[in-house]
Amino acid sequence: MKRISLLMPAAALLLSGCTPRIEIAAPKEPITINMNVKIEHEIHIKVDKDVEALLKNQSDLF
Structure with missing residues (x-):
């Protein structure tokens, strides 16, 4: 019993480090x-055929 009571504080000190x-x-x-x-x-850009024809015929729009 004395051994255990002496080893417990020593073990606590070692583990705290x-x-x-x-x-x-x-x-x-x-x-x-x-x-x-x-x-x-x-x-x-997908354009309708009517709009495409308009852009071809009137190239000065833009």
């Missing part, structure tokens, strides 16, 4: 974000 430590630090270099993005798109 094993607590995890969390550290948050800012980076020494600035964070860079590369925003070079190439965007390509195509626009397809």
Whole structure:
């Protein structure tokens, strides 16, 4: 019994030294974000035949 009563405080002391430590630090270099993005798109327009004929006949509309 005496042994157990002596080992308990010693075990508590040893286990208290094993607590995890969390550290948050800012980076020494600035964070860079590369925003070079190439965007390509195509626009397809479907036109009625009447409107298409009008655009062919009167090309000065636009």
